Amino acid sequence: MILLxxxxxxxxxxxxxxxxxxxxxxxxxxxxxxxxxxxRHRKLRAGYVLLYCYLLFGLLPWPQAPMTDAAVVIHKExxxxxxxxxxxxxxxxxxxxxxxxxxxxxxxxxGFYRICSKASDSPFGHWLGLDYxxxxxxxxxxxxxxxxxxxxxxxxxxxRSEPPQTTRLGGQIGIHGGGSxxxxxLGCIALDELDIKELFQGLPFGAVVEVR
Numbered sequence: 001m002i003l004l005x006x007x008x009x010x011x012x013x014x015x016x017x018x019x020x021x022x023x024x025x026x027x028x029x030x031x032x033x034x035x036x037x038x039x040r041h042r043k044l045r046a047g048y049v050l051l052y053c054y055l056l057f058g059l060l061p062w063p064q065a066p067m068t069d070a071a072v073v074i075h076k077e078x079x080x081x082x083x084x085x086x087x088x089x090x091x092x093x094x095x096x097x098x099x100x101x102x103x104x105x106x107x108x109x110x111g112f113y114r115i116c117s118k119a120s121d122s123p124f125g126h127w128l129g130l131d132y133x134x135x136x137x138x139x140x141x142x143x144x145x146x147x148x149x150x151x152x153x154x155x156x157x158x159x160r161s162e163p164p165q166t167t168r169l170g171g172q173i174g175i176h177g178g179g180s181x182x183x184x185x186l187g188c189i190a191l192d193e194l195d196i197k198e199l200f201q202g203l204p205f206g207a208v209v210e211v212r
Contacts, residue, residue, distance in 0.1 A: 002031040014148035067112040070210035091190035103170030125177035126200040
């Protein structure tokens with residue numbers, strides 16, 4: 001199948017660091033057309049139709065549910081977290097300026113995120129996981145050649161509370177303990193022990209966190 005070959009090639013090029021979006025925008029519809037013209041069997045054509053529908057629904061830029069009334073607001077420049085009128089000092093990634101773009105850049109993402117996981121026994125104590133990279137991050141990554149079409153399809157079609165964590169955009173971003181004395185994390189938000197315990201007890205799954 002030509003279309004599947006093109007999608008796999010796009011995925012391999014993306015993982016290798018070559019942004020192939022211009023190539024794939026032309027190659028995918030051409031491959032789909034060639035597959036359709038080469039196939040005369042009705043059942044096989046029906047299978048192609050199902051595949052095309054799957055790709056179409058997966059690749060459409062479905063909007064995220066609006067996120068308002070953030071329970072937590074994080075000001076990166078001020079190294080400050082605001083929660084219920086209380087100010088907490090934070091530590092950020094070792095390159096705190098700017099929003100996270102890819103794995104290993106040491107930056108903390110900016111925008112609206114939800115609490116998607118909680119644990120009390122992480123390597124840094126209490127953990128509140130954020131749903132980075134969300135759909136907005138995924139589409140931005142696709143436009144910059146960091147996410148393949150196959151990965152983007154997985155994002156929109158098999159959506160779960162915790163998005164894929166193994167793309168070039170990075171993952172495992174959250175709020176945890178370990179101390180706020182300096183910017184030492186790989187992109188997370190670090191708090192002092194008493195502060196992270198208060199957040200852990202007060203924030204439910206789905207709570208909105210705004211990072212500015």
